[in-house]
Amino acid sequence: MLQRTFYTLMIVVSGMTGHAQQDPQFTQYMFNSLYVTPAYAGVDGITQLTAIHRSQWAGYQSSFSDGGAPTTQMISFNSPIYKLKSGFGTYIVNDKLGPQNNLEAHAMYAYHLGLKDAKLSFGIKVGIYSQSINYDQYRAIHRDDPLLEGKTGKESQLRPDVGFGLFYRAEKFYVAAGINHLTRAEFDFNVNNARNALENHLNFSGGYIYEVNFDLTLTPTILLKTDFNEFSIDAGVIATLKDKMWTGLTFREGEAFNLLLGYSFLEDNSLRLGYAIDFVFINPEAKENFSHEVMLSYQMPFVRTGKKVVRTPRYRH
Secondary structure, eight states, rough: OHHHHHHHHHHHHHSSTTTTTTOOOOOTTGGHHHHGGGGGGTSSSOOEEEEEETTTTTOOOSOSSSSOOOOEEEEOOOOOOOOTTHHHHEEEEEEEEEEEEEEEEEEEEEEEEEEEEEEEEEEEEEEEEEEEEEEEEEESSSSSOOOGGTSSSEEEEOOOEEEEEEEEESSSSEEEEEHHHHHHBBBOTTTTTTOOOOEEEEEEEEEEOSSSSSSSEEEEEEEHHHHEOOOOEHHHHHHHHEEEEEEEEEETTTTTTEEEEEEETTTTEEEEEEEEEEEOSGGGGGOOOOEEEEEEEEEEEOOOOOSSOOOOOOGOO
16 A cells, blocks of 8 residues: 555656656647657758757646646757768757656667658667656655655666657658657666556657648648557647748647747748647646747758758758
């Protein structure tokens, strides 16, 4: 009975992002394909740096000082390796879930295979995954629980992590798939018989590029996430005007409707700013009505000799 206290903590803080899945979620997933699959590394032929900050259930105030609402930060970088027909990428994700904090850092390599007018990419990522618990923010069910006796402050554990993925892009559409946590690392925090494993997570995304006219492009997108026990679906449409600005509406099954806005700066549209707001409609009384997400990305100057590349956001996912 007493051991259930610790198990409950691990289950709750690992599943706060919804549907009991452990990986963080991003509303602007269509601009964050490197997190969906490592096979995206370098596939666009550009060098790109991206930063995202997400505040989930903004305004939520805890009554028990348990760390507050979830927040997530991600910084990613990817670049082509032309001589090897491949690409390199890396990212760092910091995901704070109340008294628990997850930090992951990965490096990835993708090989690109040309198929007539399409491209098929295979990618692998290798890195580390750290879990930390702040016992001072944990409200125990039983104050005299021996499993928590003497535990104060923060405790962390570090484990290796591996993932694999595919990315296919044709002229008018793309599909991507990635599977995370192949090593299924376990975190026991030095408690006998306690087990908190990273479950395998499968991400599948896709989009279709429809040119309404020379100035306007519509891109329906979808993202399916599952840990093979539960799943969630995001779907929506992004409208891009004159390759300069975009807006979109998406829907996250079982949680929220989302509005996306974005604008590309500089003459070559290399600097992009995106914003998303989630309107929570499921159990708003237990959360808050809104979540916010800000994205900033920069495509570095193209220095390879030869034919000039014209950047266009409609193909940058």
